Amino acid sequence: MKIYSYILAILLSVNTAVHAQSGTASLYQDLGSEAGISKIVDESIIIFLQDARIKDSFKETNIPRLAQLLKEQFCVISGGPCKYSGDDMKVVHQGLGINAAQFYALAEDVQIAMDKLGISSATQNRLMALLAPMKRDIVFPKSKT
Amino acid sequence: MLLSSASLLSAATIHMLPRPQLLISSLALLCMMHASLAVAQALPSPDQGRLLATGGVTQLEGAGGGGLTPWATITGYGSEDSYGMTAHVTQVGTQDYRLRTAGVAIGIADRLELSLAKHRFTGSLAPLDKLELQQDILGIKLKIAGDLVTDQDSWQPQVAIGAMYKRNHAIKGLEALGVTSVKQLGAINDSGVDYYLSATKLLLEHSLLINGTLRLSKANQMGLLGFGGDKRNRYQLLPEVSLGYLINRKLVAGLEYRSKPQNLVVDNEKAYYDAFLAWFPSKTVSLTLAFAHLGDITVFNPKNQRGWYVSLQIAQ
DSSP, rough: OOHHHHHHHHHHHHHHHHHHHHTTOHHHHTTTHHHHHHHHHHHHHHHHHOTTGGGGGGOOHHHHHHHHHHHEEEEEHTTTSSOOSSSHHHHHHHTOOOOOOHHHHHHHHHHHHHHHHTTTTTHHHHHHHHHHGGGGHSSSSSSOO | HHHHHHHHHHHHHHHOHHHHHHHHHHHHHHHHHHHHHHHHOOOOOOOSSSSTTTEEEEOSSEEESSSBOOSSSSSOOOTTSEEEEEEEEEEESSSSEEEEEEEEEEOOOOOOOEEEEEEEEEEOOSSTTOEEEEEEEEEEEEEEOOOTTTTTTOOOOEEEEEEEEEEEOBSSSOGTTTTGGGGGOSSBBBBEEEEEEEEEEGGGTTTEEEEEEEEEEOBBBGGTTSSSSSOOOSSEEEEEEEEEEEEETTTEEEEEEEEEOBBBTBBOOOOEEEEEEEEOOSSSSSEEEEEEEEESTTTBOOOOEEEEEEEEEOOO
């Protein structure tokens, strides 16, 4: 029993330490501010366009515009000093027929991009926590959540 | 072709049933066929559409979850538009016993899970060195609320209800004592059903996963020693808890606790604990290593049983 209490204590302190490290720094700063987010988005888009699961969805997409909007959006949701100039997520994705698997493929590609850029898993997950609920506005019409 | 077989079946029922039932049974048949046709159309092939590790691993009784406890997660990686399948083998080896489990499961539409598992428990210390206990477990789980991944902006956990039907086989290796059934060890039944409610919350913000399960059970040592007993024969509400930390996308470390009933005079049954590390190198394979603490299994051998838990899961 004792050993489990120790492990529990270690697990909790690891978690606390990870957060103490980030301290009061916002997610925006942990992502590397404007330059860091720019790299994440550029790297992600390269991966999207090579990903057989989703690349066809971008056939008619203005990629530079997409990059710009994603950078603005990641900046805003992570607490950075930006303005999102795009339309409402729900409006943008209506009728595109993006399914759950495509949504998660995209999320996974962003994770892979962040892995490549050496962003810590805890920071990645904090961004994922903000992106995941967007599934409700992106996946139509079958989304049950 | 489907329609003609439906009418053939309906025609067959005409002669067997009085009129009102005939109408109802024909309707039911048609509904069932329509439903299965709809399911077949909606599920073309496994899409492996969900994120890595979100199907969990396979717990001891074959359900998707942690190692000891069923979670509210649906096994495999099938998204809401698809399905996924998993197969697993697990071995827990303690000082004096070994449990091997193997099974298959399917997760449908990220909502329904069906599982089948087989347990083989053997002893290595005399006089139980020839002991062999076996049971089969049929599981069903239905997700009823929430979503593990997308509900990051609320406290809503993913919630599921489930049941496990377990059937114990004849005891081998105690023939010399004249014991061939768990009933001779004090159990009331050699089959039983566990019911459970699981709530699983993924806190991505903190890279934490928390699961709480409430199980209604009469099973002694998961059913390996039968159901109900000479000390007690009623359902008890048993809490189980899992806590996991997401080290990275492919690695989860954590702890589990599972409380147990004490129904048998011959078994002063204890809670199970483990500390685990689950590795998901890809969506097709996962490997879980844990150190498990199973308590003493019988009053005849009061040694606390501890040992390594190793589990391999293949997913499609």
